[in-house]
Amino acid sequence: xxxxxxxxxxxxxxxxxxxxxxxxxFVHALPGxxxxxxxxxxxxxxxxxxxxxxxxxxxxxxxxxxxxxxxxKVVQGDxxxxxxxxxxxxxxxxxxxxxxxxxxxxxxxxSLLIAIPLGTIAAVRRNSITDYTAQITSxxxxxxxxxxxxxxxxxxxxxxxxxxxxxxYVGPGEDFGLxxxxxxxPAVAIGFRQAAYTTRLTRSSMLDEIGKDYVITHRSLGLSxxxxxxxxxxxxxxxxxxxxxxxxxxxxxxxTVVLETIFSWPGIGLTIYQAIQLRDYPxxxxxxxxxxxxxxxxxxxxxxxxxxxxxxxxxGT
Amino acid sequence: MSNVRNNWANxxxxxxxxxxxxxxxxxxxxxxxxxxxxxxxxxxxxxxxRVDGSGLDLHRSLAYYVSNPLxxxxxxxxxxxxxxxxxxxxxxxxxxxxxxxxxxxxxxxxVEYHDGADxxxxxxxxxxxxxxxxxxxxxxxxSSLLDVDRMEVDSKHIIHIHLKRPSAVFAGNVVxxxxxLMSPASVDQADTNPVGCGPFKYxxxxxxxxxxxxxxxxxxxxxxxxxxxxxxxxxxxxxxxDDSVRLxxxxxxxxxxxxxxxxFDVPDFRRDYxxxxxxxDVAQVGGAHFNINxxxxxxxxxxxxxxxxxxxVAHAIDRQAIHEAxxxxxxxATHSYYTSASPWHxxxxxxxxxxxxxxxxxxxxxxxMENMPIAVVARTxxxxxxxxxxxxxxxLMDAGFGATNExxxxxxxxxxxSKDDWGIDSTATSYRFEPDGWYSRWIHSQGDEGKxxxxxxxxxxxxxxEEAKLTLDNNLRKEMYTEVDSIVNDEAALICHHGVPLTTAxxxxxxxxxxxxxxxxSWSGGGIRTAHFDDAx
Numbered sequence: 044x045x046x047x048x049x050x051x052x053x054x055x056x057x058x059x060x061x062x063x064x065x066x067x068x069f070v071h072a073l074p075g076x077x078x079x080x081x082x083x084x085x086x087x088x089x090x091x092x093x094x095x096x097x098x099x100x101x102x103x104x105x106x107x108x109x110x111x112x113x114x115x116k117v118v119q120g121d122x123x124x125x126x127x128x129x130x131x132x133x134x135x136x137x138x139x140x141x142x143x144x145x146x147x148x149x150x151x152x153x154s155l156l157i158a159i160p161l162g163t164i165a166a167v168r169r170n171s172i173t174d175y176t177a178q179i180t181s182x183x184x185x186x187x188x189x190x191x192x193x194x195x196x197x198x199x200x201x202x203x204x205x206x207x208x209x210x211x212y213v214g215p216g217e218d219f220g221l222x223x224x225x226x227x228x229p230a231v232a233i234g235f236r237q238a239a240y241t242t243r244l245t246r247s248s249m250l251d252e253i254g255k256d257y258v259i260t261h262r263s264l265g266l267s268x269x270x271x272x273x274x275x276x277x278x279x280x281x282x283x284x285x286x287x288x289x290x291x292x293x294x295x296x297x298x299t300v301v302l303e304t305i306f307s308w309p310g311i312g313l314t315i316y317q318a319i320q321l322r323d324y325p326x327x328x329x330x331x332x333x334x335x336x337x338x339x340x341x342x343x344x345x346x347x348x349x350x351x352x353x354x355x356x357x358x359g360t
Numbered sequence: 361m362s363n364v365r366n367n368w369a370n371x372x373x374x375x376x377x378x379x380x381x382x383x384x385x386x387x388x389x390x391x392x393x394x395x396x397x398x399x400x401x402x403x404x405x406x407x408x409x410r411v412d413g414s415g416l417d418l419h420r421s422l423a424y425y426v427s428n429p430l431x432x433x434x435x436x437x438x439x440x441x442x443x444x445x446x447x448x449x450x451x452x453x454x455x456x457x458x459x460x461x462x463x464x465x466x467x468x469x470x471v472e473y474h475d476g477a478d479x480x481x482x483x484x485x486x487x488x489x490x491x492x493x494x495x496x497x498x499x500x501x502x503s504s505l506l507d508v509d510r511m512e513v514d515s516k517h518i519i520h521i522h523l524k525r526p527s528a529v530f531a532g533n534v535v536x537x538x539x540x541l542m543s544p545a546s547v548d549q550a551d552t553n554p555v556g557c558g559p560f561k562y563x564x565x566x567x568x569x570x571x572x573x574x575x576x577x578x579x580x581x582x583x584x585x586x587x588x589x590x591x592x593x594x595x596x597x598x599x600x601x602d603d604s605v606r607l608x609x610x611x612x613x614x615x616x617x618x619x620x621x622x623x624f625d626v627p628d629f630r631r632d633y634x635x636x637x638x639x640x641d642v643a644q645v646g647g648a649h650f651n652i653n654x655x656x657x658x659x660x661x662x663x664x665x666x667x668x669x670x671x672x673v674a675h676a677i678d679r680q681a682i683h684e685a686x687x688x689x690x691x692x693a694t695h696s697y698y699t700s701a702s703p704w705h706x707x708x709x710x711x712x713x714x715x716x717x718x719x720x721x722x723x724x725x726x727x728x729m730e731n732m733p734i735a736v737v738a739r740t741x742x743x744x745x746x747x748x749x750x751x752x753x754x755x756l757m758d759a760g761f762g763a764t765n766e767x768x769x770x771x772x773x774x775x776x777x778s779k780d781d782w783g784i785d786s787t788a789t790s791y792r793f794e795p796d797g798w799y800s801r802w803i804h805s806q807g808d809e810g811k812x813x814x815x816x817x818x819x820x821x822x823x824x825x826e827e828a829k830l831t832l833d834n835n836l837r838k839e840m841y842t843e844v845d846s847i848v849n850d851e852a853a854l855i856c857h858h859g860v861p862l863t864t865a866x867x868x869x870x871x872x873x874x875x876x877x878x879x880x881x882s883w884s885g886g887g888i889r890t891a892h893f894d895d896a897x
Contacts, residue, residue, distance in 0.1 A: 076775060092499060130415075208612070210609055309567070
């Protein structure tokens with residue numbers, strides 16, 4: 044397991060390197076001049092100003108040099124300063140990442156809490172009322188766009204019943220109780236839709252597993268149905284669920300710009316989107332690099348979890 | 361209905377407004393002091409805005425005057441009143457030399473920065489020098505001071521500003537937006553803890569999440585109770601970029617005040633929620649215009665049929681349709697930059713070609729240019745620009761052009777301007793308070809924006825704009841600008857079509873508040889400076 048983990052970690056190095064090249068290349072290929080973008084709606088035509096800004100921002104260097112200088116700093120954990128706010132990029136992103144992570148963790152957690160029991164019960168009680176209810180509910184969840192569900196939730200819970208805040212964010216470190224208050228609607232909006240996908244996936248995986256020989260063997264050995272289902276079958280059925288949930292989690296870390304806009308949630312997705320609009324290169328680069336890195340890490344964690352669930356994975360057997 | 365609209369929006373002229381104000385003053389003076397309720401001090405205003413600040417350094421960043429939650433921490437050397445007149449502020453008097461080459465500002469004594477330092481002549485000089493540093497000053501801010509040649513501190517409270525060239529309009533360039541004063545001693549923390557001299561002090565800023573400001577206890581302006589303004593203890597700013605999200609926050613009681621309401625929400629909101637909320641209109645915070653690419657291509661000033669083709673475009677534009685479809689009937693159609701709400705409105709401007717799509721088709725047929733391709737572009741960030749582009753596209757198609765319509769973010773659009781890769785730009789501008797900022801930058805052939813985004817050239821216009829800049833009498837200036845706008849309309853290179861209005865809404869308990877063109881924070885004797893809560897409401 045240790046060697047497997049080290050191998051996987053070593054494989055990350057070229058992946059992350061390629062990621063830096065792609066991110067840097069992508070950002071510098073965006074249409075529009077950075078200095079023009081810094082002027083907002085005003086022209087920066089004064090050559091003296093342009094020259095001063097180009098020098099300050101290192102734009103007077105060849106692109107390869109710019110990349111190398113950036114990479115050198117990134118390796119040392121220095122992502123530079125935002126071109127717009129002049130604050131360190133790390134500060135800019137660190138203000139956002141907790142909000143995004145908080146929402147993603149709770150959203151995914153909520154979806155798994157709903158989906159795994161519901162999908163399992165639906166499979167075990169196939170063609171029963173419970174199964175039909177689970178299938179219809181998940182179909183509705185998949186069919187309803189997230190933003191529509193979010194708006195509907197706001198309408199009902201914020202405007203009609205005045206139970207929950209319609210938008211905004213309070214960090215768990217500031218006031219945990221209040222933070223939960225603000226979290227409920229966005230987390231439910233995310234969790235409901237993700238749960239819909241995951242319920243269907245869990246149900247179909249369970250159905251596949253239930254029909255397999257080892258389950259019949261376990262039953263014939265006289266093991267209780269509960270033990271057969273929850274100890275042996277569910278464990279194997281969870282592999283695709285974990286894969287998909289891992290990807291969903293990575294996607295959520297990337298931010299959900301629409302939901303962040305609806306709930307005024309100061310997440311990383313909206314930050315990167317706005318940085319792109321302002322051509323704030325250091326923030327875009329660091330933000331996308333962070334997200335790419337997180338996808339790679341989550342994939343690694345998912346792979347390691349496979350090994351826990353099924354030790355044959357990665358051994359060649 | 362409890363809508364509170366400012367006097368411009370109600371269409372009062374200056375004389376009517378003064379008469380009404382005088383009558384109100386007489387009535388107030390005649391009332392016993394006990395009968396007049398003093399504004400109650402205290403309370404935190406939760407204010408949801410469309411945009412957030414782009415940075416804390418008051419010289420490097422632009423504090424967009426309409427909706428930046430950070431705007432309360434600073435102000436300029438002079439102030440603006442609700443009618444957009446330049447009035448005393450930090451400087452209580454100013455005078456200009458006969459040759460228009462020197463401005464002298466006498467600073468009010470006792471004005472302080474939030475760190476307790478005096479706002480004195482040396483600090484003003486330091487501020488202007490820092491803004492003029494090309495590596496520091498934000499382009500918009502710096503450009504307002506480019507006429508400064510040198511500054512001379514006469515005494516602690518008197519500063520002379522010598523200009524490179526004569527100007528009658530310089531005072532308008534040292535008001536809040538763009539010029540903001542900060543404490544020289546705070547320069548090292550300008551990006552993290554700005555220290556200005558405005559009515560509120562900085563506490564914290566989490567970008568796109570929350571801004572916290574508290575009352576500056578030594579602010580120089582005083583309220584009705586003779587104590588320093590503002591009445592409010594604190595402001596919490598919540599940037600919420602989506603119009604409906606801001607409105608929902610207001611309706612659900614999470615904020616007390618929102619700005620920039622969607623034009624399409626305003627009528628229903630007024631009808632359904634008048635018992636709980638007030639709304640305020642500012643008739644114009646900027647102007648919407650279509651810029652035709654007169655720099656190059658078929659519409660160019662020097663193209664053989666350029667003028668005729670531009671006029672064909674002008675004939676295709678139905679202002680009434682734009683009025684309904686883009687502004688939901690809330691704006692005012694114009695033929696120049698300023699609506700009737702503005703003191704710079706010029707009723708004698710000759711309109712350009714009238715709406716007559718048949719004439720457009722005739723011109724295109726005559727020139728054998730039917731279905732002539734034309735790229736309509738707009739910025740993605742502002743709905744009225746996008747909607748303006750969409751409806752213009754439809755009108756051009758109807759008039760026989762082969763138009764396309766695309767939206768871009770600002771940097772991409774500016775790249776298109778630079779490459780002349782566009783036909784007509786549906787855009788808008790929120791102007792500097794001094795109209796020279798509009799005419800010199802957009803209409804003058806050497807103006808930065810004109811050169812980049814219009815390409816209009818006319819010697820007579822250049823001459824009039826330069827003369828206006830040297831004229832202290834505003835009525836004379838208006839005559840000059842009237843002629844300029846009449847020429848621009850005839851040439852149809854830049855077609856002003858509507859003022860851009862602004863509607864703000866707030867809880868009924870918020871009193872003493874009214875927005876102005878100068879924004880919610882920075883106008884003398886009003887806005888958030890005089891806002892207070894009345895729990896009985």
